[in-house]
Amino acid sequence: MTTVRTRMTILVSSTALCFGAAMSSATAAPVPDGPDGSRAGSPIPAGPPANIDQRTHSTEPVYDYANAIRESVYVDTTMDTDSDGKNDVIAVDIVRPSETALTGRKIPVIMDASPYYECCGRGNESETKTYDENGVIQKMPLFYDNYFVPRGYAMVGVDIVGTSRSTGCGDVGGKDEIDSVVAVIDWLNGRNSAHTSDGTAVTASWTTGAVGMIGKSYDGTLANGVAATGVKGLKTIVPISAISAWYDYTRSGGVPYSDDYMPWLGGYVGHDTPACDAVRADLGDNDDDETGDYTKFWAERDYVKDARKVKASVFLTHGLSDYNVQTNHFSQWWDALAKNNVPRKIWLGLEDHVDPFEFRRDDWVNELHKWFDYWLQGLPNNVMREPMASIETSPDVWNDYKTWPATKHAVPVPLAAGKLGAVGKGTVTITDDPDLTEDDIVATPSDVIAGRQMFLSAPLPATIRVSGTPTVTLRIKADSTTTPVTARLVEYGDAKRYSGVRRTGTETCAGESTSYDDSCYFTVQKLTTQSDHGIVSRGWIDAAHSASNAKPKPLTPGKWTTVTVPLRAQDEIIPKGRILGLAVTLSDVEWTSPNDTGATIDIDLAGSKLNLPLTTGKLTAPTKLAPLDVDITTPSQRPDLHDPKN
Template sequence: MTTVRARVTILVSSTVLCLGSVTGTATAARMPDDPGAPGAAAPAPTPATPPYVDAARKSTQPVYDYADALRESVYVDTELDTDSDGQNDVVAVDIVRPRGTDLSGLRIPVIMDASPYYSCCGRGNESEKKTYDENGVIQKMPLFYDNYFVPRGYAVVGVDIVGTGRSTGCGDVGGKDEIDSVVAVIDWLNGRNTAHTADGQDVEATWSSGAVGMIGKSYDGTLANGVAATGVNGLKTIVPISAISSWYDYTRSGGVPYSDDYMPWLGGYVGHDSPACDAVRADLGDNDDDETGDYTSFWAERDYLKTASKVKASVFITHGLSDYNVQTNHFSQWWTALAKNKVPRKLWLGLEDHVDPFEFRRDKWVDELHKWFDYWLQGLQNGVMKEPMASIETAPDVWRDYKTWPAVNRTMPVPLSAGKLGAAGKGTVTVTDEPDLTEDDIVSDPSQVIAGRQMFLSAPLPAPIRISGTASVTLKIKADSTTTPVTARLIEYGEAERFSGIRRTDDSTCEGESTEYDDACYFTVEKLTTESDHGIVSRGWIDAAHSNSLSKPTPLTPGQWSTVTVPLRAQDEVIPKGRILGLAVTLSDTEWTTPNDTGATIDIDLAGSKLNLPVTSGKLTAPTKPQPIQVDITTPTHRPDLHDQEN
């Protein structure tokens, strides 16, 4: 079955052909700009009323023929020489834009997806790659952006970041060189830089209004965050999807590495195969400090939170609450940093893991993205900034809007006692590291004594509670070693039908116009649920010596008390009445992380320990007597890396 949005669609043997389009004539004057929030760029002005603007709808309309669009491939100059060959690197830029605007002299805004994936791995659920005609000019641009937005008066630009695709040089995996290579393109689009064709002819972006919006998932969205954090002029908005805000936090948690030598591996996975680039990647491995887990200048260069105060672009964040590839701390800490700078922003949180909302909320996503770009790049006063700030999926395909996020800016301290959550305790409990303990072992039989695990259980909830924000666990510990990983899991117990993922179907929908070589039709997905007796609310890891400082760890003094805080991953979830919350504390976790130290024993002072829970209402109480809970479950046994799921 195929769903059609504003076109005729024919389904033949699971192949979708999209024919025709709906067009309209813009008749009204351009709406005045809205200055937006303090500290942020206003929507981009345009000097004339474009023919693609319908004032009655306050929307751009598809008036240009996509098949007749101008397609160009250029090379933007940089001041980089990342492969040390004595020649400055160039950045390959592919452009699709409406021919009608070129003939009329209109300057139009740009939607940009900068990526390392266009040649190596592909984009989207179908893993689409760029393809070129016999002259080396872009023929097919991945994803639906050009099919949908070019007929509506936008240029869509795909950038091969330095060291990838048809660009020269060597990438530095989230570092200054990669970010600067994208900034160079924005500078060219604003007349501040030069570019040339493959045969060396100079080319100017005389068609560009200078207003740029960046979008992309995973690495692409990460680049959008990094470029926005430079404060480059001309970047008006970004739409980071499942994006990294700090590469340190992507490769480790509080000093505990997720895996070894990830940065050089990723550089090789997406980048050029050459001796020069091998040397650059060797430097990445030499400087990543995997063996210590320390936060160094290497990671500071790749930490976009440090310069979030420079962000002038508006930001529309989307993230999956089940994402343990780019984990939820990335969107939450970026969101918090943007809020401090009063950046205009919007947030979508789905139940899914590392998935683009185009896959799981397609119709609404395309419409909302259209409104967002119309407002910030075309200056149309369509009310998008008057909508609720946050939209959150509370059950499969059930969404609720909120005025702000998180729901609370405070946490409720939940005391711990022996085996109980919600009552203050005395004395100590002991945890001895069991590196072979699996997550299935840890969360099963929560009322039983299991070596290597301390479980704390609440009484059944007397009313629903909403956990909204970032929880943490504060533990007063005495260890027999100078450091140890500490792992915490927050679990909710109770039989229920729970969301368990998505699966691609054989159905397609079409979002934009198609040609014989570039269709706008993409498979849909269906959401899966599973009957289970528990759900993991959040996880977290810390190396005890890094608890107070990631850059200057303080070794524990064996036999002396110290306080360690384990940050859990951000979450927004309503826990129904009658469920039981469990807090599991273990030491090293060899399924989700690659700890440097194992084998310790710690004592936990219950009176000095607590769960810090961001909740909107209700309270947690301890059970009056032990409650046997039997569970039989299977949970993920590894942390997926950036390349494991859809790019």
């Protein structure tokens, strides 16, 4: 359990002993597979170390954090991304127990590779790395070192290529950034070289070579990308709110969320030099914002397509309200991992872009502890016998399930004029109105609004659970060669709904502290708002990209075609008596870049449907369309894509 304190508490102060490179001289030992026989495997320590409780099969905090070895090294690469004639070097900061170094016991590594250690900071409090007068790491952001180093782990913070103290220029999710992290894992496994700031060669003789990567947002994205290389030594990853394919982060089926995002982000986190400006200009030249197409540029940044290479286990967590890194990222990655039989576990909270350390702290720390003990220490605990999925079904109420999603099959829900759940005849028409806001679209759902078609169900006869990825199939005839199509699944009914988190003035501590590295962090309060509707899911598609993101096919004006709108993955229990609404519009200037074509489409009702992954219950159509007016009091706002991804 964590301990609670106020901000005024005085921290324990002591001086760290830096043993430095003298403790790092031999090649790392090979890492055997784990005792469970899984292909992700785990290293087995050479004899029972003193910090393991044999009764609970867990590591115990017996090592002195204040006297931990703190060292900073530079790992070599074969890249020259800034074209200066010198190979790039990757700055790596390490905190590890001094006691294991003295006894020669080899320990595993928990790694957070990030572009944010200098520019933006990590976590809810935007912590950055700090160094002593000799340039050696003092403060490592977040609680990982405070908690795990006393338990016999090394914490390694990697500045990816082109950021902070590493040299070179980053390529925003591309091969260079991924390779810069692979180079560090190779060094930890004796396959690469490194040196200190004065040029002294240094090896990682202190580690088993077993690495677990963890991180939120960009950091978790790097973990996904590195796992997709199949690099030896990476035993597990814990991606938090992470991207699985950068194409899907910047656009949805050819519909862009913003323009010139990749060069902007590269400039935000990377070195401000003419050489790196040129690299970022190249990103802008190759991102195909003009067409929205999936190209080789995006394939390089698509980790889902390489899921077959993943040999690490995966503990994935994501927020079901996350429209920064949207929920299609975890769902498509999860599905690809499942197809390749990757050992895995998933937590899904109601939250948006928030680390579970903030909203489920004690349970999260305990579960991480068991996960790393199993996959990195080889301890036979019960973490892989627990339910695979833990889902927050209402604020602070969690249910555990054997698997996710709950169903692999979507229930086809037919569309009729104004009705959801009845087979319709004829057509309805939508003419693009880019001035429509989401509030306009979901308010007064029974009214006829130009630019919107709403389909409403009868009150639900029983509680339903939507678990998986809904889609909307529309048979359309357009008067232009393409048009964006937007769909929203809305739940109507007065209730308290999750609306965000707010930082409190109370801290809890997860691990040990020193005067320069505090393990204590503010808690957050979960907020709810009384409202008469909630958005279950949203989705966008450029009609010409419906069949292929790589090879769009322009529509033939006046000819019928079928378009599928992918909504975002969801897991939500919707109570009996609520009404579901499906709102279809064309362009969306709030959630995507302005891309209206002024198109008009006809929708063939008999050839159109909502595909809803339901585990229980069903949808029926109302017998008549009674007025269903709602008062929108809390405007919905799309998160700014140009915010640092903390």
